Amino acid sequence: MEERGCEPNIVSYSTIIDSLCKDTLIDQALTLFSEMISRGIAPNVVTYTSLIQGVCNIGQWKQATRLLDEMLNKGIFPNLFTFNVLVDTFCKEGMVVEAKTVVDMMIQRGIEPDTITYSSLMDGYCLRGEMD
Structure with missing residues:
Protein backbone atom coordinates (compact mmCIF):
# COMPACT_ATOMS: atom_id res chain seq x y z
CA MET A 1 0.00 0.00 0.00
CA GLU A 2 2.68 2.42 1.02
CA GLU A 3 4.72 1.74 -2.12
CA ARG A 4 1.73 2.97 -4.12
CA GLY A 5 1.21 6.05 -1.97
CA CYS A 6 -1.68 4.74 0.09
CA GLU A 7 -1.15 5.22 3.80
CA PRO A 8 -2.71 2.54 6.00
CA ASN A 9 -5.37 3.81 8.41
CA ILE A 10 -7.41 2.44 11.30
CA VAL A 11 -9.70 0.53 8.92
CA SER A 12 -6.90 -1.24 7.08
CA TYR A 13 -5.00 -2.06 10.28
CA SER A 14 -8.13 -3.29 12.06
CA THR A 15 -9.10 -5.45 9.09
CA ILE A 16 -5.72 -7.16 9.01
CA ILE A 17 -5.61 -7.52 12.81
CA ASP A 18 -9.05 -9.11 12.75
CA SER A 19 -8.00 -11.54 10.02
CA LEU A 20 -4.83 -12.51 11.89
CA CYS A 21 -6.85 -13.09 15.06
CA LYS A 22 -9.35 -15.27 13.21
CA ASP A 23 -6.41 -17.35 11.97
CA THR A 24 -5.15 -17.56 15.61
CA LEU A 25 -2.01 -15.63 14.67
CA ILE A 26 -2.26 -13.56 17.85
CA ASP A 27 1.44 -12.72 18.16
CA GLN A 28 1.46 -11.26 14.64
CA ALA A 29 -1.77 -9.37 15.37
CA LEU A 30 -0.27 -7.88 18.55
CA THR A 31 2.89 -6.93 16.65
CA LEU A 32 0.81 -5.16 14.01
CA PHE A 33 -1.22 -3.51 16.78
CA SER A 34 2.01 -2.14 18.31
CA GLU A 35 3.18 -0.94 14.89
CA MET A 36 -0.13 0.82 14.35
CA ILE A 37 0.14 2.65 17.66
CA SER A 38 3.79 3.58 17.04
CA ARG A 39 2.67 5.20 13.76
CA GLY A 40 0.24 7.38 15.68
CA ILE A 41 -2.90 5.52 14.62
CA ALA A 42 -5.17 5.16 17.62
CA PRO A 43 -7.01 1.86 18.03
CA ASN A 44 -10.79 1.86 18.28
CA VAL A 45 -13.43 -0.46 19.68
CA VAL A 46 -13.27 -2.65 16.57
CA THR A 47 -9.51 -3.13 16.90
CA TYR A 48 -9.74 -4.03 20.57
CA THR A 49 -12.72 -6.32 20.08
CA SER A 50 -10.83 -8.25 17.39
CA LEU A 51 -7.87 -8.70 19.71
CA ILE A 52 -10.08 -9.66 22.65
CA GLN A 53 -11.91 -12.23 20.49
CA GLY A 54 -8.58 -13.55 19.25
CA VAL A 55 -7.06 -14.12 22.68
CA CYS A 56 -10.35 -15.56 23.97
CA ASN A 57 -10.42 -18.05 21.09
CA ILE A 58 -7.10 -19.48 22.25
CA GLY A 59 -8.16 -19.57 25.90
CA GLN A 60 -6.26 -16.53 27.13
CA TRP A 61 -9.12 -14.84 28.99
CA LYS A 62 -6.68 -13.11 31.39
CA GLN A 63 -5.09 -11.39 28.39
CA ALA A 64 -8.59 -10.43 27.27
CA THR A 65 -9.29 -8.72 30.60
CA ARG A 66 -5.96 -6.87 30.35
CA LEU A 67 -6.92 -5.66 26.87
CA LEU A 68 -10.32 -4.59 28.20
CA ASP A 69 -8.66 -2.62 31.01
CA GLU A 70 -6.26 -1.00 28.51
CA MET A 71 -9.19 -0.13 26.29
CA LEU A 72 -11.12 1.48 29.14
CA ASN A 73 -8.05 3.38 30.34
CA LYS A 74 -7.79 4.92 26.86
CA GLY A 75 -11.43 6.02 27.01
CA ILE A 76 -12.58 3.47 24.45
CA PHE A 77 -15.80 1.89 25.61
Whole structure:
Protein backbone atom coordinates (compact mmCIF):
# COMPACT_ATOMS: atom_id res chain seq x y z
CA MET A 1 0.00 0.00 0.00
CA GLU A 2 2.68 2.42 1.02
CA GLU A 3 4.72 1.74 -2.12
CA ARG A 4 1.73 2.97 -4.12
CA GLY A 5 1.21 6.05 -1.97
CA CYS A 6 -1.68 4.74 0.09
CA GLU A 7 -1.15 5.22 3.80
CA PRO A 8 -2.71 2.54 6.00
CA ASN A 9 -5.37 3.81 8.41
CA ILE A 10 -7.41 2.44 11.30
CA VAL A 11 -9.70 0.53 8.92
CA SER A 12 -6.90 -1.24 7.08
CA TYR A 13 -5.00 -2.06 10.28
CA SER A 14 -8.13 -3.29 12.06
CA THR A 15 -9.10 -5.45 9.09
CA ILE A 16 -5.72 -7.16 9.01
CA ILE A 17 -5.61 -7.52 12.81
CA ASP A 18 -9.05 -9.11 12.75
CA SER A 19 -8.00 -11.54 10.02
CA LEU A 20 -4.83 -12.51 11.89
CA CYS A 21 -6.85 -13.09 15.06
CA LYS A 22 -9.35 -15.27 13.21
CA ASP A 23 -6.41 -17.35 11.97
CA THR A 24 -5.15 -17.56 15.61
CA LEU A 25 -2.01 -15.63 14.67
CA ILE A 26 -2.26 -13.56 17.85
CA ASP A 27 1.44 -12.72 18.16
CA GLN A 28 1.46 -11.26 14.64
CA ALA A 29 -1.77 -9.37 15.37
CA LEU A 30 -0.27 -7.88 18.55
CA THR A 31 2.89 -6.93 16.65
CA LEU A 32 0.81 -5.16 14.01
CA PHE A 33 -1.22 -3.51 16.78
CA SER A 34 2.01 -2.14 18.31
CA GLU A 35 3.18 -0.94 14.89
CA MET A 36 -0.13 0.82 14.35
CA ILE A 37 0.14 2.65 17.66
CA SER A 38 3.79 3.58 17.04
CA ARG A 39 2.67 5.20 13.76
CA GLY A 40 0.24 7.38 15.68
CA ILE A 41 -2.90 5.52 14.62
CA ALA A 42 -5.17 5.16 17.62
CA PRO A 43 -7.01 1.86 18.03
CA ASN A 44 -10.79 1.86 18.28
CA VAL A 45 -13.43 -0.46 19.68
CA VAL A 46 -13.27 -2.65 16.57
CA THR A 47 -9.51 -3.13 16.90
CA TYR A 48 -9.74 -4.03 20.57
CA THR A 49 -12.72 -6.32 20.08
CA SER A 50 -10.83 -8.25 17.39
CA LEU A 51 -7.87 -8.70 19.71
CA ILE A 52 -10.08 -9.66 22.65
CA GLN A 53 -11.91 -12.23 20.49
CA GLY A 54 -8.58 -13.55 19.25
CA VAL A 55 -7.06 -14.12 22.68
CA CYS A 56 -10.35 -15.56 23.97
CA ASN A 57 -10.42 -18.05 21.09
CA ILE A 58 -7.10 -19.48 22.25
CA GLY A 59 -8.16 -19.57 25.90
CA GLN A 60 -6.26 -16.53 27.13
CA TRP A 61 -9.12 -14.84 28.99
CA LYS A 62 -6.68 -13.11 31.39
CA GLN A 63 -5.09 -11.39 28.39
CA ALA A 64 -8.59 -10.43 27.27
CA THR A 65 -9.29 -8.72 30.60
CA ARG A 66 -5.96 -6.87 30.35
CA LEU A 67 -6.92 -5.66 26.87
CA LEU A 68 -10.32 -4.59 28.20
CA ASP A 69 -8.66 -2.62 31.01
CA GLU A 70 -6.26 -1.00 28.51
CA MET A 71 -9.19 -0.13 26.29
CA LEU A 72 -11.12 1.48 29.14
CA ASN A 73 -8.05 3.38 30.34
CA LYS A 74 -7.79 4.92 26.86
CA GLY A 75 -11.43 6.02 27.01
CA ILE A 76 -12.58 3.47 24.45
CA PHE A 77 -15.80 1.89 25.61
CA PRO A 78 -16.84 -1.67 24.76
CA ASN A 79 -19.84 -2.20 22.54
CA LEU A 80 -22.35 -5.05 22.44
CA PHE A 81 -19.97 -7.24 20.43
CA THR A 82 -17.10 -6.72 22.88
CA PHE A 83 -19.29 -7.58 25.85
CA ASN A 84 -20.73 -10.66 24.11
CA VAL A 85 -17.23 -11.99 23.44
CA LEU A 86 -16.37 -11.64 27.12
CA VAL A 87 -19.64 -13.15 28.37
CA ASP A 88 -19.29 -16.12 26.03
CA THR A 89 -15.66 -16.70 26.99
CA PHE A 90 -16.28 -16.51 30.72
CA CYS A 91 -19.23 -18.89 30.41
CA LYS A 92 -17.21 -21.40 28.41
CA GLU A 93 -14.53 -21.24 31.11
CA GLY A 94 -17.18 -21.99 33.76
CA MET A 95 -16.90 -18.46 35.16
CA VAL A 96 -20.59 -17.60 35.16
CA VAL A 97 -20.27 -15.15 38.07
CA GLU A 98 -17.73 -13.14 36.07
CA ALA A 99 -19.96 -13.33 32.99
CA LYS A 100 -22.89 -12.03 35.02
CA THR A 101 -20.67 -9.16 36.23
CA VAL A 102 -19.99 -8.28 32.58
CA VAL A 103 -23.74 -8.33 31.87
CA ASP A 104 -24.31 -6.00 34.84
CA MET A 105 -21.62 -3.67 33.47
CA MET A 106 -23.37 -3.70 30.08
CA ILE A 107 -26.66 -2.70 31.61
CA GLN A 108 -25.02 0.03 33.71
CA ARG A 109 -23.55 1.48 30.52
CA GLY A 110 -26.93 1.42 28.78
CA ILE A 111 -26.12 -1.48 26.48
CA GLU A 112 -28.99 -3.94 26.33
CA PRO A 113 -28.01 -7.61 26.37
CA ASP A 114 -29.30 -9.48 23.32
CA THR A 115 -30.16 -13.09 22.53
CA ILE A 116 -26.47 -13.90 22.07
CA THR A 117 -25.69 -12.56 25.54
CA TYR A 118 -28.47 -14.55 27.17
CA SER A 119 -27.73 -17.70 25.16
CA SER A 120 -24.12 -17.58 26.34
CA LEU A 121 -25.27 -17.17 29.94
CA MET A 122 -27.70 -20.07 29.64
CA ASP A 123 -24.96 -22.26 28.15
CA GLY A 124 -22.67 -21.28 31.01
CA TYR A 125 -25.22 -22.20 33.65
CA CYS A 126 -25.97 -25.47 31.86
CA LEU A 127 -22.27 -26.36 31.72
CA ARG A 128 -22.14 -25.91 35.49
CA GLY A 129 -25.24 -28.05 35.94
CA GLU A 130 -27.20 -25.06 37.26
CA MET A 131 -30.35 -25.66 35.30
CA ASP A 132 -32.58 -23.55 37.58
